[in-house]
Amino acid sequence: MEIIVAKEAGFCFGVKRAIELAYNHIEDNNTYSYGPLIHNPQVIADLEAKGVKYVTDISSLKPGTKLIIRSHGAGPQIFEEAQKLDIIDGTCPFVSKAQKIAHNLFKDGYNVVIVGDKNHPEVQGIKDWAQSAYVVANLDEANTLPEMDKVGILAQTTLPEKLFLEIVEFLQGKVRDIKVHNTICRATHLRQLAAKELAPKVDLMVVIGGYNSANTGKLVDLCQKMGTSTIHIEHAHELKADMLNGIKTVGVTAGASTPDWIIEEVVLKMVEFSDEQNKEVQNETVVENAGDAASAVNEKVETQDDVNISSVATFQKGDIITGKVVQVDEEQILVDVGGKSEGIVPKGEISATGDGVDLKPGDEIEVFVIKPENEEGHPILSKRRADRRRAWETIEDAFENNTELTGKAVEVVKGGILVDIGIRGFVPASLVERGYVENLEEYIGKDLRLKIIELDKTKNKVVLSQKAVLDEEFDKQKQETWDNIEVGQVKKGIVRRLTDFGAFVDIGGVDGLLHVSEISWGRVDHPRDVLQENQEVDVIILGVDKNTEKVSLGLKQLQENPWKAAATKYPVGSIVKGNVLRIAPFGAFVEIEPGVEGLVHISQLSNDHVEKTEDVLSVGDEVEVKVLSVDTEAQRMSLSIKDAQPKKPAPQKKKEERKEEYVTTNDGGFTIGDLYGDLLKGNGEKK
Secondary structure: OEEEEOOOOOOOHHHHHHHHHHHHOOOOOOEEEEOOOOOOHHHHHHHHHHOEEEEOOOOOOOOOOEEEEOOOOOOHHHHHHHHHOEEEEOOOHHHHHHHHHHHHHHHOOOEEEEEOOOOOHHHHHHHHHHOOEEEEOOHHHHOOOOOOOEEEEEEOOOOOHHHHHHHHHHHHOOOOEEEEOOOOOHHHHHHHHHHHHHHHHOOEEEEEOOOOOHHHHHHHHHHHHOOOEEEEEOOHHHOOHHHHOOOOEEEEEEOOOOOHHHHHHHHHHHHHHHHHHHHHHHHHHHHOOHHHHHHHHHHHHHOOOOOOHHHOOOOOOOOEEEEEEEEEOOOEEEEEOOOOOOEEEEHHHOOOOOOOOOOOOOOEEEEEEEEOOOOOOOOEEEHHHHHHHHHHHHHHHHHHHOOOEEEEEEEEEOOEEEEEOOOEEEEEHHHOOOOOOOOHHHHOOOEEEEEEEEEEHHHOEEEEEHHHHHHHHHHHHHHHHHHHOOOOOEEEEEEEEEEOOEEEEEOOOOEEEEEHHHOOOOOOOOHHHOOOOOOEEEEEEEEEEOOOOEEEEEOHHHOOOHHHHHHHHOOOOOEEEEEEEEEEOOEEEEEEEOOEEEEEEHHHOOOOOOOOHHHOOOOOOEEEEEEEEEEOOOOEEEEEOHHHOOOOOOOOOOOOOOOOOOOOOEOOEOOHHHHHHHHHHHHHHHO
16 A cells, blocks of 8 residues: 655644744643644643643733743733733744734724634634624625725635635625735645645545644545545544555645644554555465464374473464574574474564564574464464564553663654654654754664653554653752752853853753853953853852852853962063053053953053044054053053153254354444444545
């Protein structure tokens, strides 16, 4: 039988988002959802078992209670009433968009018409956001609408698009001003389209989803209209072998509220039915006429006097016995089980895959007796069935006693991982680790530590969780840490998260804050400059508050404080190099070494007058400074740039030129010669 799963089936984005929000915000006895998160009873039951209960009246919830808004959304009055609560909005983004459109249409004066099911919670929420709206489910109801001049029309997100367009066309002929918003979710349309394409190609369509799920019901109707036999089930146990009699190809699809693990269970159930039918035929062939052959062998044995009958082991169909491997070949294994003849384990009964390469002569194995003897006197045995029975015994014991199992991850399927625990078990993706796992393929071939969270042998169903094991260890480790933690202790930790203000370090189930100021004696602009996520570091406990469960950590305290040796390394009067760290109106801070910095006052920047620090310095500049003072206790240092510069020699004074003047004076007066000398000289020459 060929099984074909539709290309688009199961959880849509909005539903998956709501479920992940719910699982990530579970808090013991303090988490509720407003109405069922989705229309799937199995998922709702699982959430309730883990601590998420749904309510339809939130008035009785205490302040601070976590309230998850379902994927279908809620009206504005619910959000207003829930202001005292811790709201986690799981509304599907497509539904949120429809709510905003309805609200804006009403504000703009349009009569709002919603095409959909008036009893559906999504439609009720959209209607509440519109404050006033008409809801129609078909053309007949649309025909009863009153005459209106302005209409804004939108759709339930899971509505078949054909119906919406028919009603739009009808109203366009009656309304003067109409605004059309096609709010049908594309995911719903794709699921319907995939089912429509698959249905004509198969003998039977199996539609999986809640009986009260609108989009699942539409898938059922669509498949039936394609003329294909269709069955609707919620869970794998509803599937019966006789439903598949004579079926060569079966198609599988699922509504948007159906998780991948339920789809996987249905497919595995079909595979199991198909395998069992094939094995019954094979086994009938192997053991046919075995009764007559056994009688003939018994007659022969009775005539042999040298055979000690009491020494020959006897067993019946269904027994599990221990034997020793005698021979291994491609088609079968011969096993000595103490009988008259060696037992035969056919290839198909060696393991679930028929692979017996791990066995060799001399190995002891347990086998299940299919038939005590065939026509040749050989017992027909099955290692696979013995392993399966023992596995179920171990599994049931582990489930009853809540003990840990180890299983190897063998295959990634929709929604999780299949593991080998003697039988195939399923680990949902959300239960593989304590946090989100992006790539499940990384786990293939690895052993997982598991606990069983759901078991139903009649349905061949085992759901497991590694997260449960890790959570228990985490809680135990966390309690031990709180019991023994003290200020001053040095702990090994792992950096879990980096923020602008510091790093959160796991010190044993407890996340402590390593503030950015406590990372290094030097300046750290951002924790990522020094640390990286998942890095192992030693930290010291600086503070503990068990009431608020807060721990403050230090890293620099485990390194020598550079200020202790600062006075010796940088004596007053010494000249050293440093880098400008910060600029301030009153000067600049210069780092001499990581953790040791000093202030160059603006008056010490230059011999010339400096108006602004940034006029002469920039962050990152390397400068020479002179140490003016060091205070190791206060961790302060005064520096000078101008005093570190070599002094310029004083300029030499220039000699003044001496001017000699020869002046004949007479008490400050003038002689006749001064005034008339030239004239007198001339007269004398004439004489």
